[in-house]
Each structure stands twice: as C-alpha cells, then as structure tokens.
Amino acid sequence: MNAAITETRPPVATHRYRQPLGRRALLLVGRHSVLIALALMFALPLVFMVLQSLMPITQAKTTALWPSSIEWGNYREVFDRIPLATYFVNTLKVCFFSTIGTVVSCVPVAYAFSHLRWRGRTAVFVLVLSTMMLPYQVLFVSQYEIFTSLGWINSILPLTVPAFFADAFSIFLLRQFFLTLPAEVMDAARIDGASEFGVLARVVVPMARPGIMAVAIFQFLFSWSDFFGPNIYLADEKSLTLAVGLVRFNTALAKTGESNLTMAASVVFVLPILVVFFFAQKVFIEGVTLTGTKG
Amino acid sequence: MARRKRWTVLAFLSPWLIGVVVFVLYPIINSLYWSFTVKRYGQPARWVGLGNYRLLLDNPDLSLALKNTAYLALIGLPIRLFVSILAAALLARPRRGNGVYRLLFYVPSVLPAVASGALFFFLLKQGGPVASLLDLFGVEAPLWFRDPVWAKPALIMVGTWALGDTMLIFLAGLVDIPKSLYEAVELDGAGRWARFRYVTLPMISPVIFFTVLTGVIGVLQSFDQAFVLSQAARKGRLTGAPDGSLLTYAMLQLRYFQDGRIGVASAMAWVMFLITLVITVALMTSRRRWVYTATESA
C-alpha cells in the first residue's frame, strides 16, 4: 500500500524537449507577456495602494498616481498611531485556533461522507449542506444568545470554539477532494488491518494535502479579515483584531483626509495574507508534485 | 451494518453533530418560527401565519430581484467558473514564476468589496483610463454603473476579477490529478484538448460541483458588491440603481433587515433556503452523470 502512494514517476512531459529552441523561446516570451499583462490587471489595486501609501499628505489628497516623493515615514506613523502589534497578536490567535479547529474537525466528517458507507449518507449530507443555505443575518442573533448563556461574550471563544465543530463549507469542500481519491488504496490499507482512523490519518490525509491546505487557507483568511464577529463579540480595546482596528483607524483618517495613511494601513493589513497565501500555495502545489502522485 | 461500524461513523461525524446541536439548530428553528411571525429584536414574536410570505408576493420588486439574481447565477457564475478554471489550468504547473502569478491573480479576492468597487469606479468612469482607451479606437465608453443595460455585465466583470477563491479551489483540484492518467491518454496520442476533456475535467468535476453549489448560494446571499456598485447612482439607499438593475435578492432582504423586521427577512431567508435546496437536490441527482468519483464505482 505504501508503494502505491509514494510511487513516483518523473514529472516530466518529454515532448516539450522536442520543440526547436527558437520556437520554445518564442512561446516562453509569449506566455509570459500574456501572464504579466493579466497579472498586472489583477494586481492593479495593490499597486495603487502601495503607491498612494508612499505619497506625502498634500499629494494623497489629489488624484495623482505616482508619488512625488517616497515617504516611508507613513508606515512608521501607522505603527505609531495604532497598536498594530497587539492587534496582530490577537488576530493571529483567532486565526490559529479557528484554522486548527476547522481542519481537525472537518477532516473526519468529510471522510465519513466520502469513504465510509452507511445508510442515509446522502440524506444526512444534504442536511449538512442545508445549514449553509440560510444567510448569517437571520442566525447570528440566536447564536449571540447562545454565546451569552455560555458566558462567552467579550472573549475570543465565539470566534474560535465553533470552528472545532465542523462547518458545512469546509466539510463540503474536503469531501469533494476526498471523492477523487482512489478507493482501492484505502481498501488495501483496510485489508492490511488498518482501522478507519488509521486509513484517514495515514492514507487519506497525505494524499489530500492540497485540499486540506485550501480549506486551511480559506479559514485563515476568513478569520483574518472578519470584521463582523470581532466587532460584535469583543469589547476590550486591547482584545480587538486588525480588521476592526483598521476600520476605526480609517474612520479617524477619513476626517483628516490622510488617505496615504489609510493605504499604508491597508497594505500592512493585506500583506500578511499574501505572504501566507504565497507560501501555502508553494507548499501544496510544488510539494505535491515533488513527493509524487497518487494512483 | 455492524454495530462497530455504526459507532465508527458516529465518531467521525461527532464534531458536526455536536456543533449542529449546540450552535446551529436553535438559530435555524428560531428563524423558521420567526418567518411566520412579526418579530423585532427585544420583543416577543407575534404569530401572523403566512402574512410575511403574502407580503413578499405583493412586493413588485420581488420578481425584479429574482430576475436579476437569476441573471447573475446563470450568466455571471458560469463565466466566473470558466475563467477560474482557465487561470488555474494555466498556473497549476510548478513552473518558475508561476508562484508569483498565482499570488497576483489572488490579490483582488482579499480586498474588501468597498476597495475593489472604488477601483472600478476610478477605472471605468467617464474620462478614466478605460474610457480613454476605448476612445483611441473611436468607441464611446458606456456609462457602466449608471446604465441599466451595462450595470449587470459590469458587476459580473468585477466579480470575475475577484476569482482568487475559486481559482485556489481549482488549483488544489488540479495538482491532485495523478500524472499517470495524463501519460495514459498521451500514449493514445491525445492532444491538449483531449487531455483536458477526458482527464482534467472528470477529475475536477467534484470540485466544479462544489463551486457551482457554493456559487449559487453566494449569488443568493451576497449584496456587498452590488450595493457598492449601485452607489454610483445613489448613495445610501437600497434602490439597486440604475433603474433597479442591480437589485438582488439579498439586497431586497436587506431592506427589511435595516428596519429590524426580522419576520419578513426570515421569510425571505426561507424562500431562499427552498430555492437552494431544490437546486442542490437537482445537482445531486444529476451528478452521477457528470461528477466523477473514485469511490462510487462499486
């Protein structure tokens, strides 16, 4: 069984090397110029944000696109004016627990909906899906009531604990990834005497790493940028998250027109997400192909 | 089913089961009950039977909102998914530089709707960059968010631009595909298209199923983008301007939320629930024809 998983084939499509060098170079240039043009289009807001974040205040009030002088001091001022470190730690705490919780709780549930056979599976799965079909606005007040009776208001518990009890979105996504895994590998493991938990931990999880990673990224990003939850559930200034802190900072800046600082704060807010995304996608895309394939 | 097996299934399901009982069931039952009542927060609900549902049917804007939402689901969603698959397919290989491209393609989806909306106003406004570009070709730029004909296509454009989430799902699906499958069809002399049609597409069909269903739910429940963009013509009010062309189902629901009319808003939520459930069941039953699963062969 192990052989089946780790069996590696050279990830090389040999036909590429048959093309003449000149044509290859041309294709390469063509491909990159298309991609660069597209990527620029997608990254445009970030470019604008960074450019404006570096402008002096007098220029930030105009519609100029290029900074007349580069003011790195804007970033220092943002750090001086809001307790970024505190917010950052608070946000990381929420992100960390909710992401761990989501992965740990959703993987077994998704496994039960994909590779365990039991009566009523489809019906129960539709039930899982149905919990996504009501908008948050009609549910949150009742949830607030539950959290109040649990004594969780003014703590990060409402933002983290529910993540340990599997949400429909993540279960659904994981299940779809698990479905593409070949059943024979799992059957082989079962014949070798592995328990269902053993099959999940040693066979399914390693093979479904990209899917699990995607779910983790989504949860992380959701917790990172969630404004609604922290604003409702947190009271203490020192317990606030970046998303809430940023909105308050921007309200103050809207009065003074310091849009350069607004942009600098936004860059500080968005940058960690992009860093996380960059490394996460590198790990799951390049990692997988290097360690081999399944099937 | 053996007794031990049953306990195994229950153990695996337990996080969800406990979570539903503790955090989800009560809010769901509450909202169903409220949909048959007049309910304001802080005040007990008063039973009105089907009163809220009747009120909704009397609202001429309901059919408009449903039509707009259907447009976004039937035209916007397929475009978004198609472009996302394309982007993912282009970037799935671990080529040099692809990591950076993936990152850049992802940028718009981490920005709040307000920020991307502001950018599009700037890009698309009269005398703005896009208008100047079109002018070079002698084309007069449309009024986008002030023209009922162009508002929805422009909204779809903004939505497609923020495709990072869907692209990420497809990327994860694509790297999951065993190379051996490609090699097998290559031996049969399959070209690029055949490889995509006979290997890639079936292998990511479970993921497509996911993006279609969550996409439909998203279209039914989201209003951020439409609200921000309809502000070109109207600040502050939920008109769906221009000419109601951006009035979505969720925006109509927001009209009741803003007044604290939880009864009517819950009724709308349950109508939305039924619509989504029907679509889900339809997709689930048709899925055997188009969704590939490795397990259900037996």
Add this chain to the structure above:
Amino acid sequence: MHVRTHDRHLPGVLALSIALVAGCSGNDSSGSADTGSVSTAAPVSEPAGTGAPGSTTATTGTTTKVEFEPTTLTMWAGVTDSEGVDAFRGIVDRCETDNPWLTIDYVGKDDMSTALSAAIEAGNPPDLVQADFSGELSGIDAGGLIEPIDDLFARDGLDWGAFVPGGKRLVDFNGRHFGLPLSLDSVGLFYNQDALTEAGIDAPPATFAELLAASEKLLVVNADGSIERVGFVPDVDGSYSLFLTQLFGATLFSDDGAKITITDTLDQWVAALQWQKQFYDLMDTDQFNRWADGLGSYDSADNFFITGQIPLYFEGSYFVTWPDRFGEGKPENWGVVPMPGPDGVADADQVSLIPSGNWFMIPTGVDNVDASWEAVKCMALASDEIAAFEKVYGNIPANMAALDTYEAAVVPEIPAIQTFIDLARSPAAKLPGSAVVVGALSDEITSLILDYRRGDLSDDDLRGALEDLQARYQDELDLELGN
C-alpha cells in the same frame, strides 16, 4: 466561514455618522459651573439597600444629591476612532469626577444597531449607549428597546429649555423621549461666490425662483453638447432628494408612526418632485449622467464643489472644512445660506431640516436604570466638554450652553458654520418622521423619484405610483403593528 456576507454596509443614517469632520484647532475649554449646577438640581434619592446601587424615590420638592454605591457602567458608543474617543473621554472624565461613585467602561462599537439588537435580544445590554438612531425611533418604540426617560426627567425637575428644540424632537417619538440629545446634523446651501460672480449673480439665491434662475445662468454646456458646469441639482450623488421633499411639506408618516401619509400630502409630493425635476430638465439626461460619472473623488482636491463643477451644493455642516482640507483654499469665496422654505424664501427661523443626530440612551433591561440615568444626564449636560468634543467631531451641539460655547469658539475660525448653528437653534427645526417601515419605503420612493426625474413617468403615473406605495405600505405597517 459559513457565509461571508455580513451586513456591515448598512446604509442610510450610518453613512452620515461616518461622514464626520474634524472641527478646527484651537482653544480647548475647561470645566465650567453649568454642568454641576444642573445635575445638583436632581431631587431626592435614598441610598440603596445592600449591594445594589440605590434606587430612587420620586419625591418632588427636595433637592438632595443622588447617592450611589460605587458602580461601573458599560457604555457602548458609536465613536470608535482614536481622535473622537479622546475627545469623548473629556465628557466621561467630567462625569466620573462629578459623580465619585461612577466609573464608565467605554466600549466603541461600529455597526451599533446590529450589536445592540443582539445584546438586547440576548438579555445582556450595555448600561448606556451613545448612538445615532434617527429614523429608527418607531422601531425602538415598537421593540421596547430603549427606556423612555420622561418620568426620570420630570422627577429630577429638568427643563427641555436646556436643549435646542430640534434636540428634543430628535429623541421624541409619539410624545415619549428616548434619551437625551448630544448633537444635531444640519444642512444648508453651500455657494461658490466666485462662480456666481462670473455668471453675473451678486448674491446667493434666497428664493426658489432665484435658485432656478441661478442654475440656468451657471450651467455651462460645451460645443459638443457635453456639460462643463451644473448650477444646482437637488442631489449629485447624495441621498438628499427624498429629504428635500420636506421643503414642500410632503410627509411619509403620521407622528405616531401608524399611518402612511403619502396620499394625505399627495399634492405636496407632486409639487416637491416637479420642483426637483425642473433642475434636471435644464440639461440633457444622458449628458448629465456623463458629467456626473466623470466627477472626481469626493474626498479629494477633485471634489466637485472645490473644482467649481457645482457652485450651489446642498450639504451637511461637516462639509465646511472641505475647501481648506482638500481644496487648499479653493474655492476662495464661499459661504452657506439656508435653503428656501415652503413659500420659497430662505429663512433659518422658518425652516430648518435636521437629517439626524446623536444621543445618549438607556437600553431596556439594564441592571440599574437610575444609575444609567445619572450617567446619561451628566453627559448630556456636560456642556463645555460637549462643545470641545463637537469641535473635533464636527456636528452641532444640542445642549444650549454647549452650543453657545461652541459658537464662540468655532465661528471666528469658520464663519460659515454660523448658518448651521442658526438652523440648529431654530424653533421650527424639523426631523423626518419615523415608522417601522421607514427604510424600505425610503428605498422604494427614492427609486420612484429617480424614475420620475428621468422622465419615465408622467405626473399622473407619479400620482398612481405614490398611491400604490401608500396602499402597500399601509398594509405592511398594519401587519407589523398588529392593527
């Protein structure tokens, strides 16, 4: 991550509360005698029994100061940005000093309406709230969300004369008062005198006829038909077209919020919308849309009033800082006059339209209403601190004494603010009505106004559509109120 759509973009009044403005720099005022003297006017109250802070007995005539055991009250405030919070601390500190038993735990809340609904439904409300819930009073009344303060007010022998008339109306619904006012927004007509002079107009328009004539003269259309400059339009991208119908006496609701009054004031509605339409009829619709679409960002040097693209602009008091802040002194000569009233003549004493305001209130179900009331009372009367706070925050104080202090401090720096102060002081100050369907009806009627303005509807169509709205929303209101 169940659902990613959160209602954090609630429209309407919230937008106004965000559009706050730094006042001006300058002398911070320090404590005064006013505050103390008013709060000592509070009559008797016996120290409470064990544990809980005292409950009061309404005994008229006596003037003992209320005594409480040390109490910490949680206050939720809509002011969350650091500068605003710092200024607000002045008010809080003042009341903590005046009431040694009192500690206020200040909690800033964005999206107050949502947070407060949840807390009240869960039976766990904060002890007091500072917020802007204008237009939501009927819902507050119907839901029993906020304590009416009339009994406490009378018991303590307070006088509404301490507040501007509009401030009293701000917290008034159907004869009951849901808290004490802090500040008012007020709106006026900004004019760019340089542009007026260039168009041969000596003074800002003071009548409807002059306003229309000025708009005609100010309009500049290029040879290719495109528009260069517009005179006056009821709203550019703001939400004032519905608001301005009040100039003609058009109303949506009866005072008790139980009746839709569109058909009662049908002629006023039609007149109001006809009046608005004539300003747009001066221009080609498509060209106007193109012009509006090409306008620069509001919070920038390209703001249309700064660039002179609109020399006559109806806006709230906060806008007085725009020319300096974004325009670097442009336009050079500008000022503010009141909008003409129902008879077409401008007069601050006759017509003052207040879109919204801020006040202090006590949620239903708090532990100790009397303690919360003492805090509310003290803060609403802390006049010098309020004046200092509003200077930062840009609205007009609702407390008479605070308004005097504010006027003396701010007018020398920004003369144009005087018009807004006069408007806020006006005994005729008028606030929009309230009913539990106000948001949805405002949304629909705004759509209708846009349709009519575009020329999609004849006057008869307009009447028909208004009558339809009346019938449908009266049904909705009856269902909602159980009538």
